[in-house]
Amino acid sequence: MTHVPPALIASYAQGLSTGIDAAVIEAHLGTCASCRSKLHVPDKVLDEVWSEIDLGATRPRDSVLVRAAVWASPAMVPWIAMTVLVTAVAVVTDLLGTQLLVLLAPIAPVAGVAAAWSRGMDPAHEIVACTPRAGLDLVLRRTIAVLAVLLPVLLPLGWLIGASPAQWLLPCLAFTTATLALGTLIGVRRAAVGLATTWVAFVVGPSLVTASLPALLEPSSAGLWLIACAVAAVVVVLRASTFTRLASGN
Amino acid sequence: MVRVQAVGLRVRAGRRMAVDGIDLDLKNGVHGVLGPNGAGKTTLMRALATVLRPASGELTMLGTALGSRESLRQVRERIGYLPQKFGYYKRFTVREFVEYMAWLKQMPGVDIPGAVERAVERVGLGDRADDKLSTLSGGMVRRVGIAQAIVNEPAVLLLDEPTAGLDPAERMRFRALLRESAEDTCVVVSTHLVEDVAAGCDQVLLMDKGRVLFQGGTDELAAAGEASEVGDSPLERGYSALLDRAAR
Numbered sequence: 001m002t003h004v005p006p007a008l009i010a011s012y013a014q015g016l017s018t019g020i021d022a023a024v025i026e027a028h029l030g031t032c033a034s035c036r037s038k039l040h041v042p043d044k045v046l047d048e049v050w051s052e053i054d055l056g057a058t059r060p061r062d063s064v065l066v067r068a069a070v071w072a073s074p075a076m077v078p079w080i081a082m083t084v085l086v087t088a089v090a091v092v093t094d095l096l097g098t099q100l101l102v103l104l105a106p107i108a109p110v111a112g113v114a115a116a117w118s119r120g121m122d123p124a125h126e127i128v129a130c131t132p133r134a135g136l137d138l139v140l141r142r143t144i145a146v147l148a149v150l151l152p153v154l155l156p157l158g159w160l161i162g163a164s165p166a167q168w169l170l171p172c173l174a175f176t177t178a179t180l181a182l183g184t185l186i187g188v189r190r191a192a193v194g195l196a197t198t199w200v201a202f203v204v205g206p207s208l209v210t211a212s213l214p215a216l217l218e219p220s221s222a223g224l225w226l227i228a229c230a231v232a233a234v235v236v237v238l239r240a241s242t243f244t245r246l247a248s249g250n
Numbered sequence: 251m252v253r254v255q256a257v258g259l260r261v262r263a264g265r266r267m268a269v270d271g272i273d274l275d276l277k278n279g280v281h282g283v284l285g286p287n288g289a290g291k292t293t294l295m296r297a298l299a300t301v302l303r304p305a306s307g308e309l310t311m312l313g314t315a316l317g318s319r320e321s322l323r324q325v326r327e328r329i330g331y332l333p334q335k336f337g338y339y340k341r342f343t344v345r346e347f348v349e350y351m352a353w354l355k356q357m358p359g360v361d362i363p364g365a366v367e368r369a370v371e372r373v374g375l376g377d378r379a380d381d382k383l384s385t386l387s388g389g390m391v392r393r394v395g396i397a398q399a400i401v402n403e404p405a406v407l408l409l410d411e412p413t414a415g416l417d418p419a420e421r422m423r424f425r426a427l428l429r430e431s432a433e434d435t436c437v438v439v440s441t442h443l444v445e446d447v448a449a450g451c452d453q454v455l456l457m458d459k460g461r462v463l464f465q466g467g468t469d470e471l472a473a474a475g476e477a478s479e480v481g482d483s484p485l486e487r488g489y490s491a492l493l494d495r496a497a498r
């Protein structure tokens with residue numbers, strides 16, 4: 001095989017060869033290691049080539065999915081959607097005379113919060129738990145995402161049926177924080193299931209039967225809910241390190 | 251440089267002590283963790299991935315003892331982990347998924363697109379980068395798992411049964427990727443396939459019932475076997491011999 005004269009290789013490396021010359025040299029270089037080894041591309045040319053390639057690679061990719069996942073993992077989406085739907089149904093029945101919204105609002109966020117940090121509900125939980133972002137800040141970020149979707153829905157709907165936010169907003173925040181607090185002990189999913197079940201069994205059920213709101217949901221109970229919020233928040237902060245490891249339970 | 255160091259490491263899986271007193275001293279190179287089902291390989295990998303807190307013993311990763319949140323964060327920036335059960339988000343494309351993982355790994359935003367491109371290219375999924383994960387075959391999904399593990403160019407790469415479901419050509423490509431990474435990376439690969447170890451590993455760690463039965467080169471493992479043992483290759487015979495000896 002004839003080889004490319006060194007002078008031609010040099011001018012090719014400088015980017016000075018054109019047309020058929022460049023094509024022939026390039027084809028030969030592709031198959032001949034010995035000529036390739038003589039090819040010394042100056043850093044300046046190399047930099048230009050790389051910067052062009054990088055331009056291609058860094059083209060901004062506005063993936064809606066990724067931008068959303070930064071706030072709420074895809075595993076949470078169906079649960080948040082379900083909650084919004086249930087809320088809407090509650091409002092419809094409330095227009096017919098029940099008081100479901102006020103009764104259900106406190107536990108509305110817990111399903112979404114459970115999905116934020118659960119092995120069973122988030123398929124990617126194990127790889128997420130191994131990343132530097134795993135921890136209380138990520139869990140809080142996801143919790144805020146749940147509330148950011150839910151509260152704007154709850155507020156106008158509550159207003160529509162004439163329920164004052166004071167009645168359900170504090171319980172809602174208390175349940176959210178309590179789910180995380182209890183979650184540091186038994187896993188967030190179990191905590192969510194436990195708290196929601198207890199609430200439904202001991203408060204929602206009886207209220208539906210007696211057709212009256214429990215004292216707990218009267219505005220005068222706000223102090224109790226505030227204390228619950230504060231206690232739960234302290235537990236969450238003290239036990240924050242559990243959110244840097246695999247969620248316990250499922 | 252020692253990348254992973256463990257002294258008397260014990261890790262619980264549920265109520266069982268699935269890793270029961272293991273000492274490790276791993277440097278760059280490919281380390282195979284070999285053992286029968288239930289040996290404790292996955293539990294060990296999880297502890298090294300820092301997602302399980304050891305019940306006792308010391309674990310030092312990349313020269314850092316894992317105590318504070320900050321030390322954990324720093325170490326994790328330089329870890330890549332593929333779990334045995336790799337779960338993912340079906341609606342994401344390959345690129346989106348790896349990009350999201352890069353974000354979780356706190357990579358600088360400007361580096362992410364390039365790093366994602368390289369990782370996807372390295373596992374041979376360049377032409378499927380914009381396909382949704384739900385449309386990929388099982389082996390391809392596994393390769394997405396490898397891509398997300400290597401996207402941050404980790405110093406410690408932990409792969410739990412990475413070759414499960416890969417076809418022969420992909421297995422070879424995967425071993426080449428390991429060889430390539432091994433120069434500046436401590437790669438720990440768990441497997442129950444002796445041939446994986448034979449083809450790709452420098453060092454073997456044989457586990458059973460949460461303990462290490464053998465630690466050394468592949469040639470030493472082969473030397474442990476006698477012709478009378480079950481197995482088709484010297485390595486397999488070495489493997490059976492050591493397990494038999496431990497059972498006695």
Ligand SMILES: Nc1ncnc2c1ncn2[C@@H]1O[C@H](COP(=O)(O)OP(=O)(O)OP(=O)(O)O)[C@@H](O)[C@H]1O
Pocket residue numbers: 263264265266268285286287288289290291292293294334442
């Ligand atoms: N979540 C759990 N709860 C209770 N026991 C567990 C749990 N996970 C693992 N174990 C037990 O711990 C031991 C080690 O399991 P591990 O998954 O680490 O084994 P392995 O070597 O990875 O096995 P395989 O080759 O099947 O993947 C087994 O006896 C298993 O039953």
Ligand SMILES: [Mg+2]
Pocket residue numbers: 291292293334410
């Ligand atoms: Mg396993």
